[in-house]
Amino acid sequence: MTATTPRQQADASVDATPVAIDEVETGSGPPGLGVGFWLAVAFLGLIALIAVLAPWLPFLDDPDAFSRDDRLGPSTDYWFGTDELGRDVFSRTMFGARVSLQIAVLAVVAGMLVGGSIGLLAGFLGGRIDRILSGAMDVLLAFPPLVLALFVVAVRGATVANVVLALSVLSVPGIARIVRANTVVFANREFVTAAETLGAKRSRILVKEILPNVVPAMLAFSLLIIGLLIIAEGALSFLGLSVADPYPSWGGILASGRLELDEAPHIALFTILLMFLTVLSLNVVSDTLQQRFSVREAAI
Amino acid sequence: MRTAAKRIPALAVVVVLVTFLTFWMSSQLAGNPCIILLGNQARGEALAECEADLNLDDPFLLRYAQWFGDFVTGDLGQSYINNIETTELLANALPATLFLMLYSVALALVISIPLGVAMAYRADTRFDRTASAGLYGFLAVPNFALAVLLVFWFAIRWDWFPAIGYTSPTDDLVEHVRGMVLPVVALAAGQVAVFARILRTDMIATLSEDYIQMAKAKGLRDAPILFRHALKPSSFTLLTVAGINIVSLISGTLIIEVLFGINGVGSLIYGSVIQRDYLILQSLVALTAILVVAVNFAVDLLYGRLDPRVRHAAA
Amino acid sequence: MSDTVHAGSNAMGTTPPLLEVTGLRTSFDTPKGRVLAVDGVDLTLERGKTLGLVGESGSGKSVLSRSIMRLLPRTGVASEGSVKIEGEEITTKSPSELRAMWGPQLAMVFQDPMTSLNPVVKIGRQLTEHVRAHLGVDKAEAREMATAVLTEVGIPEPARRLQEYPHQLSGGMRQRVVIAIALACGPRLLFADEPTTALDVTVQAQILDLLQREQSDRDMGMILVTHDLGVVAGRADEIAVMYAGRIVERAPATALFNDMRMPYTEALFTSIPKLDYPSHTRLTAIGGRPPDLINPPKGCPFSPRCPYAKERCHDEAPPMREADEPGHTFACWYPVGSAEWHDARARRRREGTPVPVAVGEEPG
Numbered sequence: 018m019t020a021t022t023p024r025q026q027a028d029a030s031v032d033a034t035p036v037a038i039d040e041v042e043t044g045s046g047p048p049g050l051g052v053g054f055w056l057a058v059a060f061l062g063l064i065a066l067i068a069v070l071a072p073w074l075p076f077l078d079d080p081d082a083f084s085r086d087d088r089l090g091p092s093t094d095y096w097f098g099t100d101e102l103g104r105d106v107f108s109r110t111m112f113g114a115r116v117s118l119q120i121a122v123l124a125v126v127a128g129m130l131v132g133g134s135i136g137l138l139a140g141f142l143g144g145r146i147d148r149i150l151s152g153a154m155d156v157l158l159a160f161p162p163l164v165l166a167l168f169v170v171a172v173r174g175a176t177v178a179n180v181v182l183a184l185s186v187l188s189v190p191g192i193a194r195i196v197r198a199n200t201v202v203f204a205n206r207e208f209v210t211a212a213e214t215l216g217a218k219r220s221r222i223l224v225k226e227i228l229p230n231v232v233p234a235m236l237a238f239s240l241l242i243i244g245l246l247i248i249a250e251g252a253l254s255f256l257g258l259s260v261a262d263p264y265p266s267w268g269g270i271l272a273s274g275r276l277e278l279d280e281a282p283h284i285a286l287f288t289i290l291l292m293f294l295t296v297l298s299l300n301v302v303s304d305t306l307q308q309r310f311s312v313r314e315a316a317i
Numbered sequence: 318m319r320t321a322a323k324r325i326p327a328l329a330v331v332v333v334l335v336t337f338l339t340f341w342m343s344s345q346l347a348g349n350p351c352i353i354l355l356g357n358q359a360r361g362e363a364l365a366e367c368e369a370d371l372n373l374d375d376p377f378l379l380r381y382a383q384w385f386g387d388f389v390t391g392d393l394g395q396s397y398i399n400n401i402e403t404t405e406l407l408a409n410a411l412p413a414t415l416f417l418m419l420y421s422v423a424l425a426l427v428i429s430i431p432l433g434v435a436m437a438y439r440a441d442t443r444f445d446r447t448a449s450a451g452l453y454g455f456l457a458v459p460n461f462a463l464a465v466l467l468v469f470w471f472a473i474r475w476d477w478f479p480a481i482g483y484t485s486p487t488d489d490l491v492e493h494v495r496g497m498v499l500p501v502v503a504l505a506a507g508q509v510a511v512f513a514r515i516l517r518t519d520m521i522a523t524l525s526e527d528y529i530q531m532a533k534a535k536g537l538r539d540a541p542i543l544f545r546h547a548l549k550p551s552s553f554t555l556l557t558v559a560g561i562n563i564v565s566l567i568s569g570t571l572i573i574e575v576l577f578g579i580n581g582v583g584s585l586i587y588g589s590v591i592q593r594d595y596l597i598l599q600s601l602v603a604l605t606a607i608l609v610v611a612v613n614f615a616v617d618l619l620y621g622r623l624d625p626r627v628r629h630a631a632a
Numbered sequence: 633m634s635d636t637v638h639a640g641s642n643a644m645g646t647t648p649p650l651l652e653v654t655g656l657r658t659s660f661d662t663p664k665g666r667v668l669a670v671d672g673v674d675l676t677l678e679r680g681k682t683l684g685l686v687g688e689s690g691s692g693k694s695v696l697s698r699s700i701m702r703l704l705p706r707t708g709v710a711s712e713g714s715v716k717i718e719g720e721e722i723t724t725k726s727p728s729e730l731r732a733m734w735g736p737q738l739a740m741v742f743q744d745p746m747t748s749l750n751p752v753v754k755i756g757r758q759l760t761e762h763v764r765a766h767l768g769v770d771k772a773e774a775r776e777m778a779t780a781v782l783t784e785v786g787i788p789e790p791a792r793r794l795q796e797y798p799h800q801l802s803g804g805m806r807q808r809v810v811i812a813i814a815l816a817c818g819p820r821l822l823f824a825d826e827p828t829t830a831l832d833v834t835v836q837a838q839i840l841d842l843l844q845r846e847q848s849d850r851d852m853g854m855i856l857v858t859h860d861l862g863v864v865a866g867r868a869d870e871i872a873v874m875y876a877g878r879i880v881e882r883a884p885a886t887a888l889f890n891d892m893r894m895p896y897t898e899a900l901f902t903s904i905p906k907l908d909y910p911s912h913t914r915l916t917a918i919g920g921r922p923p924d925l926i927n928p929p930k931g932c933p934f935s936p937r938c939p940y941a942k943e944r945c946h947d948e949a950p951p952m953r954e955a956d957e958p959g960h961t962f963a964c965w966y967p968v969g970s971a972e973w974h975d976a977r978a979r980r981r982r983e984g985t986p987v988p989v990a991v992g993e994e995p996g
Contacts, residue, residue: 275576279473536736
């Protein structure tokens with residue numbers, strides 16, 4: 018909060034002893050940086066791999082295949098048990114991961130293209146254009162995410178494309194803000210000023226000097242957004258307004274699992290656990306990477 | 318208060334833009350809106366009436382201007398399903414939603430403020446690390462998933478609270494409270510995580526300030542130092558975030574209302590989405606966006622009231 | 633007891649001194665290692681006397697005053713030694729016993745009035761809350777006392793000030809408020825930690841005069857911490873010079889200024905501009921960096937920067953020894969005025985290296 022000069026910080030070690038009520042350490046990042054980060058990366062890699070390869074993996078059943086028994090608890094045959102129609106919950110959640118991740122990643126890519134461009138232009142050009150673009154982002158931010166997503170889907174119909182469109186609209190303002198903040202900082206760095214003095218074209222500076230420096234921060238932040246969009250898509254599916262084509266996403270499985278809480282709670286519980294671990298891992302990885310790549314907003 | 322007045326024009330611009338965007342988005346409806354509203358079997362007369370009602374032949378900007386004129390004068394349109402005025406539907410739905418939102422924010426603050434203060438006070442101890450990790454985990458729990466878990470244990474397994482329904486406090490106060498417990502907890506949990514983490518960070522920064530050392534050197538006990546001297550200057554970010562948080566609160570309220578069968582504004586929005594009653598939807602979406610803008614404006618004003626430096630700079 | 637600073641004359645009486653510090657050591661755990669900020673300090677201060685504690689930043693003087701007050705962080709700090717207030721050992725006191733002493737017995741004026749007053753709490757509250765807690769008076773009484781003490785420290789319209797916030801006052805006025813807060817419970821020992829460093833030159837003297845007046849009116853003991861020998865000149869009864877967590881020279885004020893023995897004291901002294909210097913006189917800066925408290929040098933801590941240091945200085949830390957005047961002690965193998973000191977100066981002159989202006993010598 019309060020900016021300290023290097024001299025004050027140096028002094029703080031000895032002379033101006035930090036005599037707070039309690040000695041405090043200001044590291045407030047996510048807990049468990051080292052091991053936690055790699056665990057999260059490993060988990061995400063595993064989920065992503067299964068999601069991509071789901072149709073060809075021998076240990077996954079056809080998610081629509083019925084077994085003899087419905088509502089079986091977890092066992093060695095059915096790791097997550099079976100659902101109300103006797104389908105293998107593990108296979109369904111893995112195919113669900115395929116749907117959830119695919120939609121969230123597509124939406125984030127779209128969001129990065131649009132939001133990234135907006136942030137880059139606003140931060141680089143500044144002045145009036147910055148004010149207009151930032152104002153437009155503020156207008157978008159006035160819509161509660163779920164209300165906006167429902168509205169888009171209601172108006173345009175519940176297709177994969179429209180769900181992706183709705184979710185990418187949600188991701189644009191946040192990405193634009195982060196990219197703008199980073200662009201502003203890099204646009205004022207020495208090497209950019211140097212390139213300008215040497216007579217480089219502004220468009221060239223933007224692409225060659227600033228973009229490569231901004232992209233890592235944007236990617237790190239986008240992991241966080243993927244987590245948010247998985248939840249948002251989950252909410253849409255949970256409300257029955259996302260796609261069930263060809264298989265339900267996690268939100269869809271949870272929506273039907275909710276009706277079985279009485280007799281087969283494992284359907285909902287395993288789905289929630291998977292969603293939680295995935296979003297948690299995305300948060301951990303994103304926070305760790307952001308600490309390395311992102312310019313603190315407070316520094317702007 | 319002069320600064321507040323100065324910002325009114327900008328606020329008006331945002332309101333116009335927000336409503337315009339809403340109106341534009343609903344104009345993206347595929348096909349004839351009257352067919353969608355009335356159904357495929359709509360007959361000639363009703364269809365013509367509807368089309369005249371919506372002025373479908375007028376240019377887009379003119380239609381927006383007419384709709385906006387109605388909107389600001391309190392005519393929010395009516396349902397094509399049952400011909401009830403939107404304002405009437407809203408008036409019936411609003412109390413439950415307001416209770417839900419107020420309770421959850423209040424609960425979140427009541428938990429997160431002492432928790433954040435305690436974490437900062439005991440920063441980097443086992444207590445702080447455990448609580449930080451727990452709150453960090455809560456950030457990754459979707460509120461609807463938490464609601465499902467709460468229903469599973471507290472309504473189905475142990476049957477402590479109802480899993481569904483809303484009772485007005487004037488009808489039966491006890492039932493009102495019992496019915497609100499699970500939805501309010503589901504909504505508050507995420508906010509607790511956000512609020513407590515922010516307060517902890519700001520509080521740690523404040524506790525290393527000179528004036529805290531000075532308060533300590535005066536021989537004050539820790540409690541007054543924490544709550545009289547450190548909390549207020551640490552709460553400005555919290556206030557801002559609580560304001561911004563209104564968007565996630567509205568989103569959360571919507572899904573929680575649907576999940577717990579509470580007939581509030583969220584259920585109203587959801588119902589109009591399902592029934593494609595898009596005139597109501599359009600008004601409700603515009604209203605929520607305006608509410609968000611208004612709340613953030615109010616937070617800015619409050620900020621000025623809380624911080625004497627800002628207050629005197631403005632005067 | 634022979635190498636203890638005696639500020640005051642009635643130390644031989646039966647009443648114990650106001651403050652008696654023996655073998656005080658304080659160290660901090662930092663990410664870079666353990667910092668020995670106070671390294672074996674002995675001090676005595678009588679009631680009604682002022683001790684000037686002088687050293688550059690990083691010398692440990694602020695930590696020393698906080699260690700005496702026991703105003704240290706709860707964790708990461710180790711402090712040993714004895715601190716007695718009027719004969720009562722306070723290092724063994726519990727946090728709540730210490731809290732009861734902070735205010736009525738020990739008080740501190742902090743360096744920067746811009747940061748040491750809470751920006752969001754009214755001055756009235758900051759001035760009365762500890763009075764009410766310690767003296768058990770009611771709100772109205774506390775308010776009356778606050779008005780009185782504000783008047784005493786020279787703040788106009790005190791009743792109105794109570795309703796105001798710190799940012800509505802100037803820096804000098806704020807420091808007066810900080811002093812009023814420190815004085816409000818009538819402390820017996822006041823620590824003033826660089827009380828004028830953050831202030832305009834024009835108000836520095838006013839604040840120092842105010843502190844001096846309060847000290848003598850109230851018959852308090854005062855420890856005036858500063859990096860500037862000029863600040864304590866004429867205000868302190870006794871001066872202790874600190875370097876690298878140790879006291880390297882101490883003496884009654886006049887004795888110190890007339891006959892400083894430690895080259896570090898001399899360096900501090902010659903870095904102060906004097907009115908009687910011809911214009912454009914080059915002031916001697918102290919070369920090198922302040923001591924590294926994590927890996928202190930083996931010998932005399934000042935030896936890496938001392939213009940007169942010899943081999944022995946680098947190998948062996950000098951003990952405190954007595955000077956000619958009573959109560960004047962210093963830690964140096966080849967003190968100012970010794971034969972070796974003269975040799976070193978002569979050698980440096982021959983080599984063309986700058987030589988510090990000696991005390992009493994006309995700058996060349």
